[in-house]
Amino acid sequence: MGEGAARFQLVTAIGVSLCLGAVAVAPAAEGASFDSGPLTYLVDSERALPASDQTVVRQCPDGARLVGGGGSIAGAPSGSSINRWLFGAAPVDIGGDPDSDPDDAFTTSAHNATGEKLKTTSVSICLRQGEGGLNYGVETDVMSTLAAILIREVSCTGASTGGGIRIDGPGADVLIREGYRPSRHEWAGGARKQPTAQNRDVKTVAVCIPNDTRKVRYRSATRTMGADKPRAVKVPCPPDFRPTGGGIQPATGLSADVALLQSRPYDSKDPGKAPDDGWTARLFNSGSSVSVDFDAVCLGPKK
Ligand SMILES: [Ca+2]
Ligand SMILES: [Ca+2]
Secondary structure (H helix, E strand, O other), X not given: OOHHHHHOXXXXXXXXXXXOOOEOOOOOOEEEEEEEOOEEEEEEEEEEOOOEEEEXXXXXXXXXXXXXXXXXXXOOOOOOOOOEEEEEEEEEOXXXXXXXXXXXXXXXXXXXXXXXXXXXXXXXXXXXXXXXOOEEEEEEEEEOOOOOEEEEEEEOOOEEEEEEXXXXXXXOOEEEEEEEOOOOOEEEEEEEXXXXXXXXXXXXXXXXXXXXXXXXXXXXXXXXXXXXXXXEEEXXXXXXXXXXXXXXXXXXXXXXXXXEEEEEEEOOXXXXXXXXXXXXXXXXXXXXXXXXXXXXXXXXXXX
16 A cells, blocks of 8 residues: 555544445435436435535436446545545445345445535436346455455446445545446446454445447546546547446556546536536546546447
């Protein structure tokens, strides 16, 4: 672990515990729904209170299944210490449906270590009814007291459309480092924790669509990110393709001292305001300059 990791500060917080099994759904304060082609984008936000955790989750409509999603905490630290971060951004199973697949909602959990309220947003991306075959790979790991970083690759069947990672328990001493697509049928997530933190359960999820159903395109852009400059990078989808997943992968692997602040679909101000044009991600880098791949996964027409 790099020297900069010490700057990932332990902040006392009132934790909102997120059970790693089924998730209860709370109503969101600001919600919007956008239909785009075969997809529905559900965008919800809540204000994370100072020194607190906030979890945002909204269920896909009846008959639709989750194909991907993303989330963010607003703004970016202006100094060299990280003061906000994500510790959960992943598909989940909602208690009450007959299966245990994480096919019901995307959940985003953020920790706010500032003194002001910060908007936390989660986007569930749902494939409407009539299209079967979505399948989900799930792996649960325990990050022991000795581990500072965990990176887990998960596979599923077909072409990966997205995925995510979430860490059980409060968010003051854990964060998401990265999320990316290691191969066509995989998703990967990275978690980081303070060495002093207790053992934590980490769940990583991959979502796949069968190869014979819809076209999937992967797009990426590589940028060199300097320390303490948390700018967002957008990766557009091709025409007739819509974003279902994306994220970041630091090229220097375990030595990179980064945290994910935003990974979600964006709107390019075309008609309709649907966030269906590409993927945007923002990271905070408290170490030295690092090369980062920014990924977008784009779902297209039927084959
Ligand atoms: Ca389910
Ligand atoms: Ca749009």
